[in-house]
Amino acid sequence: MVLIEMPTYFPKDFLAIITLALVYIISAKIGLLLAFEQESISAVWPPSGIALAAILFGGLRLWPGVFIGAFLVNLYLALSFSVSLSIAVGSTLEALIAGYFILRFASANPFTTTAQTVIFILAFFGSTLMSASIGIGSLLVADLINQQQFLLLWKTWWVGDFVGGLIVTPFILTWFRLPKEDFTKNQSFEAIIVLIVTLCIVSIVFGPWQVLSLSKEVMIFLLLPIIAWSSLRFHHHGVTLIVLLISTAAIVGTTNGFGPFILANENESLFLLQAYMGAAMFTALLLMASQEERLQAHRSVRVSQRNLEETVTARTQELNITNVLLANEMHQQNHITDSLKELLHNIDNSSDQDFYINCARTLTQTYKTQFSFIGLFSDKTNTKIKTIAVWVKGREIENFTYDLKGSPCANVLEHSMEFICDNAANLYPEDELLISMGIESYFGSPLKTVTGKVIGILAVMDTKPLTIDTSLKSVLGLFSNKVAQELQRRVITKELELAESVFNESLEAIIICDVETNIIRINPEFTEITGYNSTEAIGNTIKFLRSGEQSEDFYTRLWDCVKDKGYWKGEITNKAKNGELLICWQIIKAVKDDAGNIEQYISIFSDITDKKRAEEQIYNLAHLDLITQLPNRLSFQKKLNDSIVIADNAMQKLAVMFIDLDHFKLINDTSGHPAGDELLKQVALRLQNIIGTNNVISRFGGDEFTVLLPYIKSAGEVAEVANNILNSLLLPFSILGNEFTIGASIGIGIYPDDGKDASTLLSCADNAMYSAKEGGRASCHFYTQQMKIDTNERVMMERELRDALKNEEFLLHYQPQIDIRSNKVIGTEALVRWQHPIKGLIPPDKFIPVAEATGLIVPIGQWVIEEACRQLHRWRMDGFEDLTMAINLSARQFFQKELLEIIENSMEVSDIPTSKLEFEITESMMMLNIKDTIDTLNKIKGIGVQLSIDDFGTGYSSLSYLKKFPLNKIKIDKSFIDGITDNTDDLAIVKAIIGIAHSLNLTVIAEGVETMEQYKILTKYHCNEIQGYYFSKPLASLAAGDFLIENKSVLVNLAH
Secondary structure (H helix, E strand, O other), rough: OOOOOOOOHHHHHHHHHHHHHHHHHHHHHHHHOOOEOEEEEEOOHHHHHHHHHHHHHOOOOHHHHHHHHHHHHHHHHHOOOHHHHHHHHHHHHHHHHHHHHHHHHHHOOOOHHHHHHHHHHHHHHHHHHHHHHHHHHHHHHHOOOOOHHHHHHHHHHHHHHHHHHHHHHHHHHHHOOOOOOOHHHHHHHHHHHHHHHHHHHHHHOOOOOOOOOOOOHHHHHHHHHHHHHHHHOOHHHHHHHHHHHHHHHHHHHHHHHOOOOOOOOOOHHHHHHHHHHHHHHHHHHHHHHHHHHHHHHHHHHHHHHHHHHHHHHHHHHHHHHHHHHHHHHHHHHHHHHHHHHHHHHOOOOOOOHHHHHHHHHHHHHHOOOEEEEEEEEEOOOOEEEEEEEEEOOEOOOOOOEEOOOOOHHHHHHHHEEEOOOOOHHHHOOHHHHHHHOOEEEEEEEEEOOHHHOEEEEEEEEEEOOOOHHHHHHHHHHHHHHHHHHHHHHHHHHHHHHHHHHHHHHHOEEEEEEEEEEEEEEEEEEHHHHHHOOOHHHHHOOOHHHOOOOOHHHHHHHHHHHHHHEEEEEEEEEEEEOOOEEEEEEEEEEEEEEOOOOEEEEEEEEEEOOHHHHHHHHHHHHHHEEEOOOOEEHHHHHHHHHHHHHHHHOOOOEEEEEEEEEEEEEHHHHHHHHHHHHHHHHHHHHHHHHHHHOOOEEEEEEEEEEEEEEEEEEEHHHHHHHHHHHHHHHOOEEEEEEEOOOOEEEEEEEEEOOOOOOOHHHHHHHHHHHHHHHOOOOOEEEHHHHHHHHHHHHHHHHHHHHHHHHOOOOEEEEEEEEEEOOOOEEEEEEEEEEEOOOOOEEEEEHHHHHHHHHHHHHHHOOOOOOHHHHHHHHHHOOOOOOEEEEEEEOOHHOOOOOOOHHHHHHHHHHOOOOHEEEEEEEEHHHHHOOOHHHHHHHHHHHHOOOEEEEEEEEEOOOOOOHHHOOOEEEEOHHHHHHHHOOHHHHHHHHHHHOOOOOOOHHOEEEOOOOOOOHHHHHHHOOOOOOEEEOOOOOEEEHHHHHHHHHHHHOOHHHHHH
């Protein structure tokens, strides 16, 4: 730990160091004159005291002076360089260590208190022990002394340094400072006497003289009272001088062989001398410190006493002055009170405008002036005043507005008060009003609110100089406060009246509750909304409005929010008196006092039930289908997007179904939109019963529905749901007294296998749905990559079909129909073909589904009817008058309103008998709308056209309906004919159909006959007619004509 920091030196410091070194050398020379035994060891060493005094007086920075002086002194004594250096280091450390501790724990003048004096003695005591040890140790190491001499010399060195410091250091530090108090003449005379007596005693004790019979050993004790007296009477300067004189005399006398310390052993004599000097100085130092503390306490007491006397005197004077002022103030206050009472008496009973007029009039009376007015700021700029009361020469005049700039009123508003006793107009040359009125004197005071805000002015003026008694000047300020308070009171009253009006007239319910939420007041709108009047509501807690729609946790969070934030706002459902649930927008606010404690609660709410219902309706319009109340396309796509995000995060799969109702458009067009809407509603109900609440159903548009299965484990699970939907939709629907049978085609897309976004996934499901339609309807298909290709081909085919209609690319092939009994050709079935300019002949199974889906089947069907009639006409012209023409009708054609007109026009244009025309209708088509089907069939039958049911046995008709249809013929489907030779079930079905048809007097025709065995079986069971490749494939018109000519009488191949 570093005890001494390296200081910064200045030129004056180097001068001090050199001076100290010189003084050290000189004092060492004096000390050496008192050397004992060896010249290098002195019994009393003055340089030690000088060195310590220099460190305490000039600071630790002077240590080089000590080192230089000690080193040169020891070289002068002919000691070696190393010994001189060691002794110099010891002497320097002695001064530095003692100086550091004295400065650190006492002060630079450590003789003012007993504690500091003890610290000085102890610090120097310790440092001299170290110095003596280093010095004598150096001599011993250098063999300049032997071990027998060591202890004696060490003791002499140490005591010499210690006593030298005790005597010299206090003397130097004391005499380098002036005495704190000047000595009086008596004290100076006393000091001279003490000095003379001291010199006489030390001369006798330490000189060669013998006085009287007293021994010198006894007389030496006479010096102790002198030391004590000097300490008490002359303080530091006196006692240090006395001790220095006594010590000097003792040293000189003993050295010369005189005095009480001369013993047989010289070492003991000198040690006794050192002990005496040390004890004398030690006693003097303690006496000095004690006396200094006593004097300091005495001075402090005198200062305190003087201060107290001065304070008492000052307070007495102040009290006398205060008494005088208080008497004057009481007299002035009494005068002001009387004036104010008189002033306020005239206005206390005033009201409204009279209040301000009375104020103005009373002011002129009080101050004996001709003019007075009260004014307020006219706008927020605070640059103009508008008067509210003006009193001029004994009467009220009309109010006016004037500019404050350059007027005394501006000074009033900027300061507390403005008084101009005379020459007012000249002082404010810009104030035209002041000049025009000839105002000479002016006295004004600002109107301030309780918060100190200036709102206006109150002033009196006169055309003559104005002298106002001092006691009345303050009255204007008091009166302006009264007016300002009244103005504020009236503003607050109006605000309260407005608040009361707002409270009562508000279109929102308002409740005021105490801190316990007990209702203490309600407004009329509360009664209007809830039905509770004030008698029923007040006293209840606000809880009585709870509807039960919100949980207890909701209310806990609500009130926590009120306490934390000071308010809560949001939607809440309350219950009215009649039990009706009210959806309300409610605000609850805590009213707090200045300390932040809640005093009341205010709740404001409005009934937004109708608004919420309207919003719900708007939401439903935007997100729900109006007919089925299912989510619409927009809502479904949003839910699909959300579900894809969830599935992606959970690494799960989901499925989308695209459902298209078969023949819906046909039913909607033929039976009307009400029937179509009702059908959609019933379909939606069936889908909801199957799908459940965890999945999503939507009406995507028209007759299309979509289903979202957000959590699937396998494709089999999805297929099972799809099959349940298909089976449900195949059941008849009862609508407006009619039964309808429809089906559905379902396409399925799986996320993420088929698509990673909603648009792609829906497109995949849509493609799969079209694939299901083309596959025969009433089925479901999962999406495959091939479907995308098929979709593109279907779009291209639709475009090409439209071009084919324009370019007349369609043609008819005709397949002969044979009567089994006569083996004659009795008719042909017209079958449409498409002669594509590039792709060649396209069979109907490739393009008819697309034509039906796009509605192109209607114009194509019309062309088929017209062309078949024209061909039949040509054959009739060729001699085949008994030939019939069978034409297939699609469902769209059949329910077309213009169908009957097209048939009649075609027959009329081609001039063919109605009995020679036959229309084939599929069994499933007839079951779509049984009532409309029967009506349409009757109309067609009514013009003489023959009717046939095609593909019989493949649909869902029942015999009860079959007998109601006005049919002529039943055609057995090829699927049954294919199996009659080796499948007993197919054979049984064919036999049953033939039997049923015959029992209903219907002709039976079998299609798809391709073998002799099939022909023989059908002949055996009395089938009426047959057609198929066994006789002829469908032929173009020319080939068919040739076939008719070749087989005009009997078919030649029947025998084979």
